[in-house]
Amino acid sequence: MTVDATARYTPLTRHQMAWRAAQDLPEGAYVNLGIGIPTLTSGFVPMTREVIFHSENGVLGMGGPPKPGEEDEELTDAGKNLTTLVTGGCYVHHADAFLMIRGGHLDFSLLGAFEVSEKGDLANWTTEDAEFPPGVGGAMDLAVGAKEIRVLMEHTDKKGQPRIKFKCSYPLTAAGVVKRIYTNYAVIDVTPQGLMVAEMIPGMTLEILQAMTEPKLQLAPGYKDMMPPARAA
Amino acid sequence: MIDKRVESLEAAVAGVKDGATVLVPGFGAVGIADNLLEALHDQGAKELTIVANNSGNGDHGLARLINSGRVRKVICSYPRSGDYSAFLKAYRAKSLELELVPQGTISERMRCAAAGLGGFFSPVSAGTKLAEGKEQREIDGRLHVFEKPLKGDIALVKAAKADRWGNLVYRKSARNFNPVCAMAAELTVVEVETMVELGTLDPEAVVTPGIFVDRIVVAEPLKIRS
Numbered sequence: 001m002t003v004d005a006t007a008r009y010t011p012l013t014r015h016q017m018a019w020r021a022a023q024d025l026p027e028g029a030y031v032n033l034g035i036g037i038p039t040l041t042s043g044f045v046p047m048t049r050e051v052i053f054h055s056e057n058g059v060l061g062m063g064g065p066p067k068p069g070e071e072d073e074e075l076t077d078a079g080k081n082l083t084t085l086v087t088g089g090c091y092v093h094h095a096d097a098f099l100m101i102r103g104g105h106l107d108f109s110l111l112g113a114f115e116v117s118e119k120g121d122l123a124n125w126t127t128e129d130a131e132f133p134p135g136v137g138g139a140m141d142l143a144v145g146a147k148e149i150r151v152l153m154e155h156t157d158k159k160g161q162p163r164i165k166f167k168c169s170y171p172l173t174a175a176g177v178v179k180r181i182y183t184n185y186a187v188i189d190v191t192p193q194g195l196m197v198a199e200m201i202p203g204m205t206l207e208i209l210q211a212m213t214e215p216k217l218q219l220a221p222g223y224k225d226m227m228p229p230a231r232a233a
Numbered sequence: 234m235i236d237k238r239v240e241s242l243e244a245a246v247a248g249v250k251d252g253a254t255v256l257v258p259g260f261g262a263v264g265i266a267d268n269l270l271e272a273l274h275d276q277g278a279k280e281l282t283i284v285a286n287n288s289g290n291g292d293h294g295l296a297r298l299i300n301s302g303r304v305r306k307v308i309c310s311y312p313r314s315g316d317y318s319a320f321l322k323a324y325r326a327k328s329l330e331l332e333l334v335p336q337g338t339i340s341e342r343m344r345c346a347a348a349g350l351g352g353f354f355s356p357v358s359a360g361t362k363l364a365e366g367k368e369q370r371e372i373d374g375r376l377h378v379f380e381k382p383l384k385g386d387i388a389l390v391k392a393a394k395a396d397r398w399g400n401l402v403y404r405k406s407a408r409n410f411n412p413v414c415a416m417a418a419e420l421t422v423v424e425v426e427t428m429v430e431l432g433t434l435d436p437e438a439v440v441t442p443g444i445f446v447d448r449i450v451v452a453e454p455l456k457i458r459s
Contacts, residue, residue: 056336057260057409073263074407080261080314091405093412093440094260095344098337102357126362133288133324134333137311140358141337171362 009203011184016228017152019044020199021110021182024150025051029107030100032056032142034124035079036112037152052089054106056138058097061089078138101138102145109146111139113153113178115168118215120178120190122151123170143174155183156212164188164195165214185209189220196220201228236397238428238449242272245422245450249278249387252305256343256385256418257285257295258410261314264403266391266424268452270294273389279303284343284383286336286410288312288320293455299323308383310336333363340413342383347416347445352381385418392441395425396432399446400439408440415445422448 012020018040025031025041027049033039043064045051053062056078063084066072070084077083085091092100100106113124125139143149157163164181180198181188186209187199198220200209210217239245246269249255255273259265274297281304288309289295296319298304307329312320323329334342335357345353354377358364368379390411392401401423403411415421423446 055406057263057406059406072405075405076261076263080263085405091403091408093408094410095337095340095413098340102337102341102355133312133321133331135311135313136333136335136358136363138336140335140361140363144356144359173361175360 009185009201009208011155012201012228013184015040015044017182017184019229020187020226021150021152022046024180025049025108027051030054030105031108031110032101032106032146033078034109034111034139034142038110038112039077039079041110041152054097054100055083056097056101056142058092058094059083059085059089060092060097060100061086063089098138098141101141104145104147106146107148109142109149111142111149111151113151113163114170115163115165116151116153116178116181116190117165117168118190118195120176121168122149122173122178123168125173126171128171139173143177148179149177150180150182151178152182155185155209160212162212162214185212187226188217194218197223199224199226201226237399237443237446238397238451242268242450242452243275245269245424245448246272246276246387246389248420249273249276251278252280252282253278253386254282254284254384256388256414257283258388258390258414260286260406260409262290264391264407264409264411265294266389267294267455269389269391269422269424269450270298271455274298274301274303280305282306282308284308284339284385286310286339287314288317290315290317292319296320299329302328304329306330306332308332308334308339310334310339335363338380339383340410342380343385343413343417345380346382346384347413350382352379354378355380383417385414387420387422388414388418390415390421390423390446392423392425394427394429394434395423395446395449396429396434396443397449398431399423399441399443399449400434401425401441401443401446402434402438403440412441415441420448421446422450424450424452426454427451
């Protein structure tokens with residue numbers, strides 16, 4: 001495939017990716033945010049919407065990081081960072097926190113990933129590094145339980161190789177679960193008809209995006225150009 | 234008169250046998266009975282199986298038990314958290330065994346033991362490497378994996394307040410695994426900051442009812458930062 005070398009585009013920052021995912025969270029949604037880029041999403045929900053964030057360690061109605069002087073060492077998020085509780089929030093014990101995840105009580109689970117396949121297979125728990133013990137945490141629970149699973153990840157790996165693949169090369173977290181992928185270049189929906197590009201960043205073309213993606217991409221019927229806000233943070 | 238309070242940390246962990254399965258609640262450094270873990274170290278039981286979310290940090294609590302060669306097996310979801318050098322060293326030396334379990338499956342297996350059930354089928358991990366060697370079954374068109382109950386010989390619980398009957402309340406996200414561990418052990422020992430008079434805790438707001446609690450000890454929280 002030939003790529004137009006004169007094309008000019010600026011990939012989204014992690015915060016801009018989180019901004020884009022946040023725009024899709026509707027009023028009243030219950031949402032779990034995975035560790036990494038998804039965690040940033042809570043800061044970008046439009047002020048007019050009430051969205052309730054769930055944390056696997058037993059917080060329903062999680063707010064943002066504490067202001068100086070308001071830190072409480074007994075209130076942390078899934079990444080073990082200090083957090084806060086919003087008005088109306090509550091605490092639950094661990095088995096109930098995961099009942100909410102596994103039982104389909106969450107509307108969205110936003111996750112980071114190493115790889116996603118064209119069928120929506122998700123690999124985000126192990127790279128099989130023999131030097132270190134594996135860790136799964138809540139990844140497999142989060143990947144099967146929520147009503148809709150969405151992934152936020154950089155489009156390519158550090159070597160520029162595609163992370164959206166025909167078939168995941170790392171062990172699966174769950175098969176056929178991902179419905180939407182937010183990358184630093186595009187928003188892509190996983191559909192029975194294949195991968196549909198819903199939005200691309202300014203200056204990106206389908207040809208360039210395709211060159212960085214293994215499976216075939218198609219423009220979605222309602223395709224739009226993405227209009228990201230100026231670089232945040 | 235029922236009074237589950239014991240006078241010392243030593244009395245709180247008395248009788249733990251070699252080979253015991255120890256339920257260790259906590260998420261990261263939050264909601265861990267640090268004093269009871271130190272007391273268990275002093276008590277001396279070895280060949281322990283530890284059930285926890287993480288694998289201990291620094292050289293205190295669970296990490297100290299590992300460093301002292303007292304842990305045979307760790308059942309956890311995410312050993313790679315904070316400074317887990319104690320676990321890593323033992324793991325690389327193959328001096329302990331790791332059973333990696335999805336996080337929600339750990340607490341549900343304990344809840345299952347607490348509820349007197351023989352196990353459950355879960356869609357979590359079905360079809361993945363973590364389901365290898367386990368029974369899998371399609372239920373209503375979806376693949377599930379069979380998970381067994383997980384019962385402790387002892388649970389080392391951290392709560393904010395207790396009364397002499399063992400009714401417990403917790404603080405914020407320090408609740409985490411504590412209520413489910415409290416229900417799932419033969420012997421449930423609780424470290425609290427404060428004992429309150431019977432009748433002080435709002436009956437509508439008691440999180441762990443005293444029926445699950447055997448011993449209570451009052452201890453100043455250890456100031457540990459990981």
